[in-house]
Amino acid sequence: FHGTSHRYVSQRVCDYLGRDIKTQRIITCHIGNGASVAAIKGGKVIDTSMGLTPLAGLMMGSRSGDIDPMILLFLLEQEKLSAQQLSDVLNKESGLLAISQLSNDLRDVLEACDRGDEKASLAVNMFVNRIAQTIASYITDLDGLDALVFTAGIGENSALIRSLVVQKLNCLGLSLNQAANEQGQLFIQNSQSQAKILILPTNEELMIAQDTMRLLEFK
Numbered sequence: 001f002h003g004t005s006h007r008y009v010s011q012r013v014c015d016y017l018g019r020d021i022k023t024q025r026i027i028t029c030h031i032g033n034g035a036s037v038a039a040i041k042g043g044k045v046i047d048t049s050m051g052l053t054p055l056a057g058l059m060m061g062s063r064s065g066d067i068d069p070m071i072l073l074f075l076l077e078q079e080k081l082s083a084q085q086l087s088d089v090l091n092k093e094s095g096l097l098a099i100s101q102l103s104n105d106l107r108d109v110l111e112a113c114d115r116g117d118e119k120a121s122l123a124v125n126m127f128v129n130r131i132a133q134t135i136a137s138y139i140t141d142l143d144g145l146d147a148l149v150f151t152a153g154i155g156e157n158s159a160l161i162r163s164l165v166v167q168k169l170n171c172l173g174l175s176l177n178q179a180a181n182e183q184g185q186l187f188i189q190n191s192q193s194q195a196k197i198l199i200l201p202t203n204e205e206l207m208i209a210q211d212t213m214r215l216l217e218f219k
């Protein structure tokens with residue numbers, strides 16, 4: 001699903017750090033309307049939050065992410081939803097949209113937070129919590145961390161979400177330079193941070209073009 005993006009930014013981060021990917025423990029966060037996190041050790045993905053479908057893992061704009069599986073049976077039995085209705089609820093009517101009861105677009109939800117809307121605040125808290133929990137579990141998978149990367153619509157553009165996520169990871173030794181974060185600089189960790197933290201624009205089109213070239217053996 002977001003594999004192309006995770007691969008692109010994990011390679012770029014090593015270019016910027018001047019380090020060999022084979023020596024690096026990297027967590028890439030593709031946070032847009034769809035969202036996923038990947039743990040990359042020595043250039044190989046060892047865990048990622050999406051599953052058989054993009055529904056798994058993080059809470060997203062309109063996807064639920066991971067939920068108690070018994071909720072599906074409850075909706076089938078109690079609400080008499082068909083399989084198609086169930087799929088629509090989970091994929092198109094959940095996530096930020098359902099919790100905020102406003103929008104799947106984070107900008108709308110953040111605006112509502114500024115107006116003191118409690119459901120919007122709950123949606124943002126849940127969204128941030130799930131991202132931070134996933135990063136924390138991947139730090140244990142990787143036995144530490146060299147670089148954390150934020151990419152995609154929210155990862156690249158929302159200083160607030162990056163700040164709230166990293167704040168929850170202070171206890172694991174990650175911390176931000178708030179000014180660099182606000183300015184959207186490439187490196188946004190502070191001098192105490194145990195790992196580099198970067199904002200990197202993704203470029204899935206370039207990766208696809210390069211893969212196509214390789215497959216066609218032009219390169």
Ligand code: AMP
Binds near residue numbers: 031107
């Ligand atoms: P994507 O799917 O990668 O295009 O990302 C779309 C998401 O990025 C939407 O939820 C937008 O609200 C969010 N987004 C884009 N720009 C900003 C911004 N400046 N601040 C907060 N969220 C943003």
